[in-house]
Amino acid sequence: xxxxxxxxxxxxxxxxxxxxxxxxxxxxxxxxxxxxxxxxxxxxxxxxxxxxxxxxxxxxxxxxxxxxxxxxxxxxxxxxxxxxxxxxxxxxxxxxxxxxxxxxxxxxxxxxxxxxxxxxxxxxxxxxxxxxxxxxxxxxxxxxxxxxxxxxxxxxxxxxxxxxxxxxxxxxxxxxxxxxxxxxxxxxxxxxxxxxxxxxxxxxxxxxxxxxxxxxxxxxxxxxxxxxxxxxxxxxxxxxxxxxxxxxxxxxxxxxxxxxxxxxxxxxxxxxxxxxxxxxxxxxxxxxxxxxxxxxxxxxxxxxxxxxxxxxxxxxxxxxxxxxx
Amino acid sequence: xxxxxxxxxxxxxxxxxxxxxxxxxxxxxxxxxxxxxxxxxxxxxxxxxxxxxxxxxxxxxxxxxxxxxxxxxxxxxxxxxxxxxxxxxxxxxxxxxxxxxxxxxxxxxxxxxxxxxxxxxxxxxxxxxxxxxxxxxxxxxxxxxxxxxxxxxxxxxxxxxxxxxxxxxxxxxxxxxxxxxxxxxxxxxxxxxxxxxxxxxxxxxxxxxxxxxxxxxxxxxxxxxxxxxxxxxxxxxxxxxxxxxxxxxxxxxxxxxxxxxxxxxxxxxxxxxxxxxxxxxxxxxxxxxxxxxxxxxxx
Numbered sequence: 163x164x165x166x167x168x169x170x171x172x173x174x175x176x177x178x179x180x181x182x183x184x185x186x187x188x189x190x191x192x193x194x195x196x197x198x199x200x201x202x203x204x205x206x207x208x209x210x211x212x213x214x215x216x217x218x219x220x221x222x223x224x225x226x227x228x229x230x231x232x233x234x235x236x237x238x239x240x241x242x243x244x245x246x247x248x249x250x251x252x253x254x255x256x257x258x259x260x261x262x263x264x265x266x267x268x269x270x271x272x273x274x275x276x277x278x279x280x281x282x283x284x285x286x287x288x289x290x291x292x293x294x295x296x297x298x299x300x301x302x303x304x305x306x307x308x309x310x311x312x313x314x315x316x317x318x319x320x321x322x323x324x325x326x327x328x329x330x331x332x333x334x335x336x337x338x339x340x341x342x343x344x345x346x347x348x349x350x351x352x353x354x355x356x357x358x359x360x361x362x363x364x365x366x367x368x369x370x371x372x373x374x375x376x377x378x379x380x381x382x383x384x385x386x387x388x389x390x391x392x393x394x395x396x397x398x399x400x401x402x403x404x405x406x407x408x409x410x411x412x413x414x415x416x417x418x419x420x421x422x423x424x425x426x427x428x429x430x431x432x433x434x435x436x437x438x439x440x441x442x443x444x445x446x447x448x449x450x451x452x453x454x455x456x457x458x459x460x461x462x463x464x465x466x467x468x469x470x471x472x473x474x475x476x477x478x479x480x481x482x483x484x485x486x487x
Numbered sequence: 488x489x490x491x492x493x494x495x496x497x498x499x500x501x502x503x504x505x506x507x508x509x510x511x512x513x514x515x516x517x518x519x520x521x522x523x524x525x526x527x528x529x530x531x532x533x534x535x536x537x538x539x540x541x542x543x544x545x546x547x548x549x550x551x552x553x554x555x556x557x558x559x560x561x562x563x564x565x566x567x568x569x570x571x572x573x574x575x576x577x578x579x580x581x582x583x584x585x586x587x588x589x590x591x592x593x594x595x596x597x598x599x600x601x602x603x604x605x606x607x608x609x610x611x612x613x614x615x616x617x618x619x620x621x622x623x624x625x626x627x628x629x630x631x632x633x634x635x636x637x638x639x640x641x642x643x644x645x646x647x648x649x650x651x652x653x654x655x656x657x658x659x660x661x662x663x664x665x666x667x668x669x670x671x672x673x674x675x676x677x678x679x680x681x682x683x684x685x686x687x688x689x690x691x692x693x694x695x696x697x698x699x700x701x702x703x704x705x706x707x708x709x710x711x712x713x714x715x716x717x718x719x720x721x722x723x724x725x726x727x728x729x730x731x732x733x734x735x736x737x738x739x740x741x742x743x744x745x746x747x748x749x750x751x752x753x754x755x756x757x758x759x760x761x762x763x764x765x766x767x768x769x770x771x772x773x774x775x776x777x778x779x780x781x782x783x784x785x786x
Contacts, residue, residue, distance in 0.1 A: 186593070189593060190593055193589075193591060193592065193593065195666060195667045195668060196586050196589045196591075196592050196667055197586075197592070197593070199582050199583065199585060199586030199667075199668075199671070200583055200586035200587060200592065200598060202579065202582075202583070203579065203580075203582070203583030203586075203602075203637050203642070204598060204601065206579070206633075206636050206637045207601070207602060207605060207637055207639070209618075209622075210615075210618070210633075210634045210637075211605040211609060211610075212605070213610075213614075213618050214609065214610025214611065214614035214615045214618050215608065215609070215610045215614070216610075216614075217610050217613075217614030217615075217617055217618060218610050218611070218614055220614070220617075278510070281503045281506060281507055282507070284499070284500065284503050285503070285504070285507065290504075290507075293511070294507050294508075294510070294511050296772065297511040297514050297515050298510060298511060298514050299772065299775075300514065300515075300765075300768065301514055303692050303696075303764050303768060303771070304696070304761060304764060305695070305696030305697070305698060305714050305760075306696075306698075307696075307698050307714045307717050307718045307721065307760075308696075308717075308757055308760060308761055310721065311521075311717070311721050311753065311757045312517040312518070312521060312757070313517075314721065315517065315520065315521055315524065315750075315754065316517055316520070318750070320532075320533055320535070320750060321524065321532050321533065321534075321535045321536070321537050321750070323516070323520055323538060326535060326536070326538070357513065357514065360510075361514070365776055388493060388495050388496055388499075389495075389496040389499045389500065390495070390496075390499055422699060425699075426718065426721075429721070429722050441612075444611070444612055444613065445612060448612065448613040448616070449612075449613070449616065449703055454613055454617065457612075457613045458611065458613045458614060461611035461612060461613060461614075462611070465608060465609075465611060469607065469608060472607070
């Protein structure tokens with residue numbers, strides 16, 4: 163239990179100064195009302211966040227459906243499930259899809275809102291700017307179910323707008339069933355993600371741009387710098403600290419290729435060779451075929467690599483002076 | 488201020504306006520099209536060509552889905568989940584955050600580390616599933632509410648906000664004989680309108696939009712929320728090409744009228760599910776920009 167440290171920041175009431183001398187138990191008794199506010203939260207977080215962490219141990223065991231609450235009744239098997247995963251026929255394809263999809267999302271999804279913010283910043287008509295912002299923020303608030311439904315409607319062979327346009331301009335003769343063809347899946351997945359999040363993600367960058375000193379632009383104007391040069395030489399460098407922080411967060415998330423979006427957009431099992439990622443695989447073998455220990459081991463494998471990546475990214479950022487913690 | 492704008496600057500500006508307009512159009516068009524399709528006679532839609540306006544206007548698609556008992560139950564479950572889930576989660580999280588701002592709270596720094604750690608590491612899907620199952624949360628309404636009572640992220644935002652409130656208010660309330668709980672209910676909560684509104688709306692949207700949790704924990708059809716039902720319908724559409732959601736009564740109606748297709752019904756259903764979001768969105772918008780900024784600052 164902490165002692166003096168918790169009380170050092172400004173002790174205003176004399177009540178607290180006296181409490182300093184009393185025993186820990188008596189001090190706790192005195193602040194029982196505040197502890198009562200915090201304890202339910204601690205218990206809930208313990209149950210719903212920490213107990214599952216302890217459940218991760220079953221990744222090193224053979225989980226038996228009937229052991230119930232006492233996981234220690236399961237036999238230890240060491241790294242058996244990890245080895246099984248590394249040798250699984252799906253292994254290579256899962257790793258490949260996970261890495262490619264997350265890299266595509268990172269290289270396209272990360273800069274997109276920055277570019278949008280830079281463009282919005284150049285708009286001088288407030289009304290126009292507000293309308294664009296309102297419309298581009300909206301998709302963020304829709305569920306993936308809706309977004310997937312709209313995507314299916316847009317790409318459908320039956321009255322789908324994309325096929326209609328392509329046919330009208332003569333690019334294709336027959337409607338294409340986009341969501342059942344492997345070669346289109348990655349581009350669809352990434353575009354839909356950008357469509358959904360670009361507006362909302364741009365909010366933070368817009369705020370960062372708003373705090374840039376306007377004198378810089380005036381000076382640049384006098385020096386005759388073009389709009390493009392001003393964006394490139396003033397706005398962009400000014401928001402670099404914010405960009406770096408968000409980049410660290412994105413790198414920590416790099417192995418999260420996606421879950422809901424892939425589950426919903428790749429509803430057609432034909433797409434599995436290009437759509438299956440670690441998370442969807444864990445879901446399918448874990449909840450679909452009840453291979454709990456195996457699925458837990460894979461999930462743990464991913465979590466450890468993710469944490470490693472986040473730590474590494476933060477280390478790099480710290481060296482550049484913009485660390486997260 | 489009179490200023491000559493160079494030609495290259497003009498081009499940059501024009502390109503930006505065109506690109507932004509295009510982006511807004513692509514963001515809005517899918518809804519517009521879905522509404523047009525949902526208001527068009529289904530058989531006619533199948534012929535193609537519905538873009539901005541319905542060709543043969545009808546309310547039939549909406550009439551049918553609004554008579555489907557399963558959808559109505561699902562809608563009610565979603566509404567109940569949003570109300571109970573949001574109120575309880577915001578209350579519990581705000582209470583925790585208030586407790587955590589008390590500088591004299593013993594164990595405060597340890598508690599904070601305990602909470603923050605869960606933002607970086609979690610047990611993952613399967614252990615969480617096994618836990619909830621062994622807690623008896625399968626097939627209960629409580630599975631929507633209890634596991635999400637505390638949001639560490641929201642707690643940090645609340646805490647940041649509470650710290651900006653003047654300390655003198657609380658001291659004077661204490662002198663007037665107000666207990667810690669009294670301070671929370673009579674002073675802190677009434678002053679926290681904006682942050683409560685932001686977080687409540689975001690939490691409510693999260694509850695409304697969630698389809699995954701019920702899809703793994705709920706097998707009782709009567710407890711499925713609307714998003715999960717919609718998901719099953721879309722899935723059935725893509726796999727078999729026909730609507731699975733409709734119960735026998737609606738199927739009979741469908742047989743009778745023959746003007747309906749699963750596509751136009753699905754579109755109508757999607758609009759019904761999206762409507763609540765579109766309706767609260769104007770109220771949401773003025774808050775969430777601030778909310779996002781506070782959230783991104785952290786600590």
